[in-house]
Amino acid sequence: MISFPRAGSTLGANVLCTLSMIIWSAGILAADFLIPHVPALQLSAARIGLAVAVLLPLWWIIERDRARITGGEWLRGLGIGAMLGLGALCLLLGQGMTDAVTVAVISASMPVIGIALEVVLDGRRITAGIVIGVVLSLVGGAVTLLNKLGGLQVGLGAALCFLSILSFTLGSRLTVTAFPRLTPLGRTTVTLTGGAVVSILVAGVALALDDARPDWAALGWREFGALLVFAIGGLAISQILWVVAVGRLGIGLSSLHINLTPFYVMAILFALGGSWNWMQALGAAVVGVGVLVAQGVIALPARRGRG
Numbered sequence: 001m002i003s004f005p006r007a008g009s010t011l012g013a014n015v016l017c018t019l020s021m022i023i024w025s026a027g028i029l030a031a032d033f034l035i036p037h038v039p040a041l042q043l044s045a046a047r048i049g050l051a052v053a054v055l056l057p058l059w060w061i062i063e064r065d066r067a068r069i070t071g072g073e074w075l076r077g078l079g080i081g082a083m084l085g086l087g088a089l090c091l092l093l094g095q096g097m098t099d100a101v102t103v104a105v106i107s108a109s110m111p112v113i114g115i116a117l118e119v120v121l122d123g124r125r126i127t128a129g130i131v132i133g134v135v136l137s138l139v140g141g142a143v144t145l146l147n148k149l150g151g152l153q154v155g156l157g158a159a160l161c162f163l164s165i166l167s168f169t170l171g172s173r174l175t176v177t178a179f180p181r182l183t184p185l186g187r188t189t190v191t192l193t194g195g196a197v198v199s200i201l202v203a204g205v206a207l208a209l210d211d212a213r214p215d216w217a218a219l220g221w222r223e224f225g226a227l228l229v230f231a232i233g234g235l236a237i238s239q240i241l242w243v244v245a246v247g248r249l250g251i252g253l254s255s256l257h258i259n260l261t262p263f264y265v266m267a268i269l270f271a272l273g274g275s276w277n278w279m280q281a282l283g284a285a286v287v288g289v290g291v292l293v294a295q296g297v298i299a300l301p302a303r304r305g306r307g
Helices: 007-031 040-063 072-099 099-107 108-121 127-145 156-179 184-209 219-248 251-271 278-294
Strands: none
Touching: 007 072, 007 219, 007 251, 040 072, 040 184, 040 219, 072 099, 072 156, 072 184, 099 156, 099 251, 108 127, 108 156, 108 251, 127 251, 127 278, 156 184, 156 219, 156 251, 184 219, 219 251, 251 278
16 A cells, blocks of 8 residues: 655655656656667667666665565566566657657646556545645646647657556656565666666667667767766666655656656756746646645645535
């Protein structure tokens, strides 16, 4: 069962969730430097492999708990990690067939998927606040993309993006619920290691059967830096923060934050010299209100009984 947060932990969980989404958004932007030059299977394996290469020694250095690190959680982690690896691969394939705007639009379905999982698996009760919060989150996410929706692409790429979000949502929930003895760092490391094993095996088989290779001539220091942001920031660090937030808020309420990612992408581009978009800022504000309403921070007016 997901442990829902105490009142005092809600603010901290939302801050962590916000940081996770900002770093993940930076990773999406970084991926655009790599996708044209590296086949999706190889890029996915390189990303998750690099993330695990950082997380495994970090886990040992910080916790130094041999019993947990060498315990019996690895087989389960392989299965859940395979699900997360599938989601990461589908996201790359889908983004390669479409664009970052389509990824952001499809990602807006995550709160609905997350809350549906909690209703079915945890018995979560649907309240008016949750319904209104989800609606505001979806509306706000749409507003942030109003000026780009004309470029939305549907088809196989969009289907792969949706499969990615479904895999990531379920995998995130299982990461929190399936390893009660592990810390968030341990849960993240175990599942991403499982994903790395699967991703590297699949990429290796595909490499042996196909002639597709990275365009090494197009890869330089800029692309290497993008890979570091995409792997260590957008996966390793972002996933640790995300796992902590999901453990406190639940996957449904945490996933409301994903509809802020178009605004974060715009804000990052603005910081790098791009233009500011007030429509996206307005959409982000609507999403923020939806998050607060769904969590009960902004209370809905009580309905009066009949006299």
